[in-house]
Structures are given as C-alpha cells and as structure tokens.
Amino acid sequence: MESKSGSSRTTSQIRRGEYIGGLDSDGNHCSTRLQLWAKETGEDISSKTCFDPAKKREWYDKGVAYWERVEASVNGVLGGYGHVNERDITASDRFLLDVFNGMSADFSKSKHLVALDCGAGVGRVTRDLLIRHFHEVDLVEPVPHFLDTAKTNLVTPSPGLSVFGRATNFYCKPLQVFNPEEKRYDVIWVQWCIGHLTNQDFVDFFKRAKAGLKANGFFVVKKNTAKQGFIVDKDDSSITSYKGGFQRSFFQSECMH
Numbered sequence: 001m002e003s004k005s006g007s008s009r010t011t012s013q014i015r016r017g018e019y020i021g022g023l024d025s026d027g028n029h030c031s032t033r034l035q036l037w038a039k040e041t042g043e044d045i046s047s048k049t050c051f052d053p054a055k056k057r058e059w060y061d062k063g064v065a066y067w068e069r070v071e072a073s074v075n076g077v078l079g080g081y082g083h084v085n086e087r088d089i090t091a092s093d094r095f096l097l098d099v100f101n102g103m104s105a106d107f108s109k110s111k112h113l114v115a116l117d118c119g120a121g122v123g124r125v126t127r128d129l130l131i132r133h134f135h136e137v138d139l140v141e142p143v144p145h146f147l148d149t150a151k152t153n154l155v156t157p158s159p160g161l162s163v164f165g166r167a168t169n170f171y172c173k174p175l176q177v178f179n180p181e182e183k184r185y186d187v188i189w190v191q192w193c194i195g196h197l198t199n200q201d202f203v204d205f206f207k208r209a210k211a212g213l214k215a216n217g218f219f220v221v222k223k224n225t226a227k228q229g230f231i232v233d234k235d236d237s238s239i240t241s242y243k244g245g246f247q248r249s250f251f252q253s254e255c256m257h
C-alpha cells in the first residue's frame, strides 16, 4: 500500500492503524496518528517521548481554558446536548446492573463499594448514577467552577432521588497528573473526557490508575468514537478516534488512541 507521500507502509503500521488519516476541526488533514500527536502535542509516540513540552502544555491549557468558558450546568458539560442526559444515565444504569449481576459474590451489595468519577464536570454522572450504586464516590475534575458546582449539586441532590452513597473527595486536577489512592476503587468511571489526554498520558493514566483499583475492580470508559480515523478538536484540545484505535490502547496499554 502506498502512502500519500509515496512511501510504502509496513504491515505493523497498518496493524497499528497508523495509516488511517484524520481531520482537525479547521479541516486540515493529518495522514497518521504519529503526525497528529507530534504536530498537536509535541509527542513522539514511537519513542514515547515528548520533544516539545511547550506544545503539550499549550494543548492542555487550551483544553481547560475552553471548559472554563462553559456554563457550569448539565447542558454546558454536554456541549448543548443536555437532553441526552436521561438516555445516557438509563443505558449506564443497565450496563452497571448487568456487570454487577455477572460478578462474583465478592462484589456483593454488603461490600463497601467505592467509585471514582473521572473528568467529572458538574457531577452529573455521580449524582444521577454512581451515588445510587456505590457507598462512596470521589470526583476528579480540572475546572474549578465545575467542581464547585458538583459540590453544591451533591450536597443538595435531586428531589425524589433516594441517595444511597455520598460524594467523599473532590480533586481539582487533570487526569494526566492525578494519582489515585492505592486499592481504593471498585470502579473507575471515565466518561466523555479521556479524549483530552495526549497519547502517552492516556497510556500512563491507565497504568497509574490501575493501582487505584481493588482486586476485583474495573474501569468503565465511555467515549464517542469516529466512524474511521480520528478527529482533532482544536477548540477544546481533544481527539475522537475510531474505536479500533482506542481498543488497542486499552487492552495492550502500549499503543495509541
């Protein structure tokens, strides 16, 4: 197979999905993931190094600055798609119950269950879902006005909602520097935020976060996917990638997203 530049692609490049190109939100084409991460974040994903830390800082600063301008509400964190909340929570609820039903007795209701809500925004997922299934939920979120709203929302839960657990710790940090307490969590829930992490930070986050899981604990990752290749959003510094790319990253924890 010939690349755009005329060089021939290796089998391993094809297997790793590097040949699948992508677009950024300005309509620019990027022919490989290698190029994408180098151009946007100064990361060389083949050598797992960052050759331009200023670029990487800019990527993260832009991402947080974007969310700092967004209203601290469910509609705000859902990018104007607030109406999706109910369907999202219903589907997650079913999913969690299915997983719990299929788990061993170790994971029984009598146990003290603890979850971590990553990139928690205004605490939507914690308030509407996690708090009903876990005795304690911690939240980690880098944008201060979102986290402040989450604290308020969780102190005053929705009327009619029988709250089972409680929100315990509120960490105002981005995932790329967050270090979870060892063996604290039964579930680490990562929803609609992992695309903000650079490729290497994505891999490193899961490696670090694994230490935060209890023996039978697990990750839940919910993210949007592209039909093919990847899409870079230059406004909020995030990537949406084809699900194949993500699965490789997650299961081999050494590749790319």
Ligand SMILES: C[S@@+](CC[C@H](N)C(=O)[O-])C[C@H]1O[C@@H](n2cnc3c(N)ncnc32)[C@H](O)[C@@H]1O
Pocket (backbone or CB within 6 Å): 060, 063, 064, 067, 077, 078, 079, 118, 119, 120, 121, 122, 123, 124, 125, 140, 141, 142, 143, 146, 173, 174, 175, 176, 191, 192, 193, 196, 197
């Ligand atoms: C689309 S919102 C989703 C919020 C929440 N997970 C939900 O589903 O309601 C994306 C969230 O990711 C957060 N975020 C942005 N960069 C992040 C980073 N580097 N680490 C963790 N969270 C980040 C944003 O502040 C925002 O709260």
